[in-house]
Amino acid sequence: MGGGAALRITWVTVIERLSHLFLRTLRDDPADAEVISHKLLVRAGYVRRVAPGVYSWLPLGLRTLRRIEDIVREEMNAIGGQEILLPALLPREPYEKSNRWTEYGPSLFRVKDRKGADMLLGPTHEELFTLTVQGEYSSYKDLPATLYQIQTKYRDEERPRAGILRGREFVMKDSYSFDVDDAGLDRSYEAHRGAYQRIFDRLGVDYVIVKATSGAMGGSASEEFLAVAPAGEDTFVRSTGGDYAANVEAVTTPAPEALDYAATPEAVVHDTPDATTIDALVEWANAADLGRTVTGADTLKCVMVKVTEPGKEPELVGIGVPGDREVDMKRLEASFEPATVELLDEEDFKNNPFLVKGYIGPRGLERNEVRFLVDPRIVMGTAWISGADEPNRHVVDLVCGRDFTPSGTIEAAEVREGDPAPDGSGTLTLQRGIEIGHIFQLGRKYTDAFGFDVLGEDGKPARVTMGSYGIGVSRLMAVLAEQRADGKGLSWPAAAAPFDVHVVIANKDEEAARGAEELAEAFDEAGLQVLFDDRKASPGVKFKDSELVGMPWVVVVGRGWSEGTVELRERATGEVTQVPVDGAADAIIATLRG
Amino acid sequence: MGGGAALRITWVTVIERLSHLFLRTLRDDPADAEVISHKLLVRAGYVRRVAPGVYSWLPLGLRTLRRIEDIVREEMNAIGGQEILLPALLPREPYEKSNRWTEYGPSLFRVKDRKGADMLLGPTHEELFTLTVQGEYSSYKDLPATLYQIQTKYRDEERPRAGILRGREFVMKDSYSFDVDDAGLDRSYEAHRGAYQRIFDRLGVDYVIVKATSGAMGGSASEEFLAVAPAGEDTFVRSTGGDYAANVEAVTTPAPEALDYAATPEAVVHDTPDATTIDALVEWANAADLGRTVTGADTLKCVMVKVTEPGKEPELVGIGVPGDREVDMKRLEASFEPATVELLDEEDFKNNPFLVKGYIGPRGLERNEVRFLVDPRIVMGTAWISGADEPNRHVVDLVCGRDFTPSGTIEAAEVREGDPAPDGSGTLTLQRGIEIGHIFQLGRKYTDAFGFDVLGEDGKPARVTMGSYGIGVSRLMAVLAEQRADGKGLSWPAAAAPFDVHVVIANKDEEAARGAEELAEAFDEAGLQVLFDDRKASPGVKFKDSELVGMPWVVVVGRGWSEGTVELRERATGEVTQVPVDGAADAIIATLRG
Known part of the structure; x- marks a missing residue:
């Protein structure tokens, strides 16, 4: 990629004091x-x-x-x-x-x-x-x-x-x-x-x-x-x-192998009164004596759309998917891009009387030279129950490649949890x-x-x-x-935190305050970004704020001070370490730098 | 101003090569x-x-x-x-x-x-x-x-x-x-x-x-x-x-001292046919026997404006300035801010028949209760030649404070080279x-x-x-x-220059090129921003470009290399120094850091 000029920006800061910072935390969610x-x-x-x-x-x-x-x-x-x-x-x-x-x-x-x-x-x-x-x-x-x-x-x-x-x-x-x-x-x-x-x-x-x-x-x-x-x-x-x-x-939908349809009986048209939905059709099929149990996946649903290539007239296209799946409009649109896709309206059905609503089938589309794109599962040799292009009639054992020939395949059917991964590595979640x-x-x-x-x-x-x-x-x-927040507040990764370390004075003792100040200065000198809570507020308020604003490390100078320790809290894990005051700055800097 | 949080940003860069930089200089002005x-x-x-x-x-x-x-x-x-x-x-x-x-x-x-x-x-x-x-x-x-x-x-x-x-x-x-x-x-x-x-x-x-x-x-x-x-x-x-x-x-215009007008004769109205301009009026006055030489500065010009305070109706206001000065609309507007100011149009004159165009004077304004604001030079006791509020007539020896009383003063007259400075320190340029x-x-x-x-x-x-x-x-x-450009190009101050130093290879000799590279690296390591002209172009083209883009310092590694010197050019002054190759990096860094 060329010679590689690189402008890096590093930050230097003096200590940012909460007594001065333009910051007011809120108790309630907006x-x-x-x-x-x-x-x-x-x-x-x-x-x-x-x-x-x-x-x-x-x-x-x-x-x-x-x-x-x-x-x-x-x-x-x-x-x-x-x-x-x-x-x-x-x-x-x-x-x-x-x-x-x-x-x-x-x-x-x-x-x-x-x-x-x-x-x-x-x-x-x-x-x-x-x-x-x-x-x-x-x-x-x-x-x-x-x-x-x-x-x-x-x-x-x-x-x-x-x-x-x-x-x-x-x-x-x-x-x-x-x-x-x-x-x-x-x-x-x-x-x-x-x-x-x-x-x-x-x-x-x-x-x-x-x-x-x-x-x-x-x-x-x-x-x-x-x-x-x-x-x-x-x-x-x-x-x-x-x-x-x-x-x-x-x-992408893995296509099954083509089937041998030599043994599949001839396609037969049946009367299927009022079977305008897949459920009704399946119910009819299982009541009829077809010699097998039928599910929605055995039916072929034809969804009609208008496809408009940029600058061209809309084209009527049939989309064929297994009846147990909806057409996913987003997938359909993505497949046709940059052309746009719409479903047919009443006017379109009127203008195309060969489209019998609820009973549209591949053969009617073929007869009328309508482009018919099918889900990749609809492969050569598969047999389907589909509309017969006449009111109240469906056709059974309509075999792909024998009784109709799709114009091509299309990714338009909804994707479901449990579908096979296209790369064969497992199933999809x-x-x-x-x-x-x-x-x-x-x-x-x-x-x-x-x-x-x-x-x-x-x-x-x-x-x-x-x-x-x-x-x-x-x-x-x-x-x-x-991704990183918890019930108490934000929790920044070290790489993106507004400050590397948050020093809290949690003790009214003046010596502790001076100690906190010295620690903050040592961190600053080491090149760390320091947020320093020097406010006259209760330790409780300060702890809550430190959890809410979410710096990766919090150093608390509090009651332990007189016993010679300060507290180092890791925001992400909640882990608390007592660090001896003597050498605290160096020890904490070393921990922060991992 | 509070505790003083300060985020400073310092820059670190590796060497930017002209062979890679998205930069094409142009020969012609746009x-x-x-x-x-x-x-x-x-x-x-x-x-x-x-x-x-x-x-x-x-x-x-x-x-x-x-x-x-x-x-x-x-x-x-x-x-x-x-x-x-x-x-x-x-x-x-x-x-x-x-x-x-x-x-x-x-x-x-x-x-x-x-x-x-x-x-x-x-x-x-x-x-x-x-x-x-x-x-x-x-x-x-x-x-x-x-x-x-x-x-x-x-x-x-x-x-x-x-x-x-x-x-x-x-x-x-x-x-x-x-x-x-x-x-x-x-x-x-x-x-x-x-x-x-x-x-x-x-x-x-x-x-x-x-x-x-x-x-x-x-x-x-x-x-x-x-x-x-x-x-x-x-x-x-x-x-x-x-x-x-x-x-x-x-x-602001320093106001002269008030004058004693005891000796000033009474105001007299004269016929002044066609004297609708200050020039014509001055000509008339000097032809008339007034006993003194008259200039435009002795005449009083009344300019009528409409002043509109936010949310109020426009008000008619007269502005009086010595006749040798124009009203400066910007100064006038600034004086009235936040009110807006417009000159009168024909319609306004029709609606105020007492305003006789070319002959407006302070007394007519006073009679009609029109606010009249004057230049600070128009002080108590000064005598003026002014319109007499009748066609073709002017009044002479109209004394401020005797014959008319302004409503107040206003800064509206044009400022001229040579006017006294308001603080008395000299004259204005x-x-x-x-x-x-x-x-x-x-x-x-x-x-x-x-x-x-x-x-x-x-x-x-x-x-x-x-x-x-x-x-x-x-x-x-x-x-x-x-402010800093010259005929050859830009010339940045060190504080704002995109690069601190521009290193130019002006020699096809491989050793010189390697030497230039080493210098560039030494500058970079010292924390300087380095622009490095490593292009395969003629020295002439490179020099011209270096003057055009205007880094404060240019280091040329050229013919002198074999004799043991590199050239340091200061863009702003054009000064050229020969620096011995031995220790060149340190010497140049020291010079750049002043």
Whole structure:
């Protein structure tokens, strides 16, 4: 990734005194808070709400945010990333060219300036990074290049929620790689993947990497980093027996082997009055004398949709899934992307009288030349009970490959706990996660839009290929709170804590106070960030606050002082150690440094 | 200012190689650039234009910006300031309450969110800081407090100009002090004044501190820090013989002593056909036999305006100035603030038939009970030639205090080079400056708007008083460029340079290249920021670039290498020293550290 310039930022601080710090902890959860990170970040005085999805960062919050940013920055620099800063207020034109001015819809904050020009608040910066690099670079010799920024971004979320977990103004690291060929893009992608793992590992996040798409765009074209958390909005699957994890949208269904249908009887149409649901159909089938027990999985459900490719007329498409599974619209949409999908409305059924509601079957679709895409379980030789394209009639023993030929397969059926993992490693479990990172091989979408070529090694123009990579920096802070909090409050990992150590005077004795002060100074001199509770409050109040604000280590100078000990508490474990006053500073510094 | 928490940030870097750095210098000035800072910051690859008044920060620009921010941060922390970060996207309500939603007019970027709620992009944050502190603090014991942020701000300037000198998206440090009484506000104000001086001194800015208002709100209620620069938009005055400096709006006119008018003849009305201008009137007067030579300064010009106090009906007001001076609308507006001022239109003259255009005089105004404010030079006993409130007639020897009594004085007349300095230290010169800082005793404007009281020491509610203090951080960078650039390029002060030293390999000899590399490493190990020109370009190109990008020191490893010397060039002075290779690193480090 190039020569590797690296700007590291280290922090030096003098002792921060609670008697001075702009911090007031709250006893009660905010009324609008549902998830623990939101409750605690507000109660512990890290953030304050200004508008829906818009927050202020108070001193502790800002320090935590900056520490996370610094880790991101270090790892980005380590892979040769170069930091720049683009504006948040952007002109419409580039987003018009990429079509995202329209595509973003109401999620985009739009602004008109005093001259009536359309502008927007950047939700992400593919367009501007492309133009920025295009403005400076013109030869294959300039590439590869990775540029990034850590910047405030804007998205007008329909339902901003959970405090800074999903804000409308938020801090993001977005980077973009520029390569002259696909192999270069692969390398840039892998470098980011590694950097992201190091970032999340250093912060101690519990996360999985999931494939974000089913692979239509290439094996590793897109992966998401999901922090495991019950409060998460994303559902993902994980194999019980291996590393496999994926977005529900990305799960692929292992296709069974084709069956020999030589022994399957001929397809026969039956009267099935009022069997317009799968349940009713199964009930009819088991009452009829078919010689076997029938379940929903033996029926074939045909769901009709309209698929619209960008710039084209809608196309009628049939989706076939085993009757015991619903069509998962998100999976369906992901399969058709960038085309959009809608279910049929009454008007559509009127216009297509061959579609007999409740009785649609593959043969009717085939006769009317409607594209019919089926779940991968519907393989050659499998026999199904399906609609017969006439009111109150179904067909039994309709064999795939004999009685109908699907136009292709599609991932559209719902994924269920217990389904086999696509890699054969076990069965799938469903879990909830929060997206903290996303890496994506964009390819040439934006360089095509802006005509970004460089001079190739062969002397001919070469179209540049791009990757786009994001980390939700402010969200990461909420995730750390979410994953590590307990009933008493926040609990930061050492790498992201606003202070390394929290020194509490828990004794009115002046000598103890002086001792605490000396300890704080020793920690400071050793380069540690020190939060110093020098307030005139009761030890109880101070202990509660120290647990709420969640520094990784708390040093209590209290009753033990006269007996020659101070207390060292580890926030995450609750473990308490008595440290002899004599040599306490050195001993504690050694413990903190692990 | 409290216990003084201080977060200092120090930078550590490995060597930045020009073969890798995202930097392409330009040979030509950008077409839209008029001032030198704009030209050079673009040519040297520090910034790039994205939209009018909206710029991207490339690596060199971002580093410079961050270094300036760090100096601001250090000095703000040193006076007990606490850093927080408020959103840029803000709800309308608080700005409605302070009346600024309306007052800002078209300078405010307004946004509607998807639910139709009015929002805005913060131009400055008085409202939000007031609410933020009000949310946490409730007692006099919590005060004084100073909070600040370094943040991206938005103003829809009518004429964004000069690159980052006046942008529509820009970086600002804004701080706010909260005190329980006026004495506290004075202390907070003075602390900021000192911090600002230290910041600008450390950066080596050539600046003056000017009074920003004429003092109606108290002596030191508002001062501006102006960087002296011919490209500046602000005109200020400076005394030839002392420290006095002020905004033109803030200049006060020394009032002459009152005159004894016993010997002045009675006022007499004369026919003055067609003397509707001061020039014509002076010509008439010198042709008439008045027994003295008359100049414009002997005539009294009455300018009619409408003054509108917020929430009130417009009031007709006469402004009297010596006829040889124009009314300076900016000074007039500043004198009436927060009321607004307009000149009369035809309609107004129709509605007030006693106003005879070209012949308005003090006596007509007095008869019609119109408020009449005069320039401080129009003192008791001075005699004037003025309109006689009849067409084609003027009155001579109209004595102030005898024939008319002004309602009061006003600072509205234009200020001229050579006018006496108000402090008696000399005469005034007019110069141009760029506003880089502003400190302002807000008082209770915002705490009144939001009803922000704390419990006073006497147990009663005390209304909090505020100061507001701003530094244009991104503008400061342009100012440094503007003040220090020469024909060859930029020239940064050591305190703000993106790199401390620029090492250039100017020799194809491999040993020299290795030597340069070793020097760069030694500088890096000594904690210096090193820009390393390891490109395969000609020495000429490299030298030109090194002058253009403007690091304070350039080390050239070139032809001298074989004879045992390297060259040390000081950018600002152009001075070149030959340093023996043996011990070069230590010698150069010592020189750089002064």
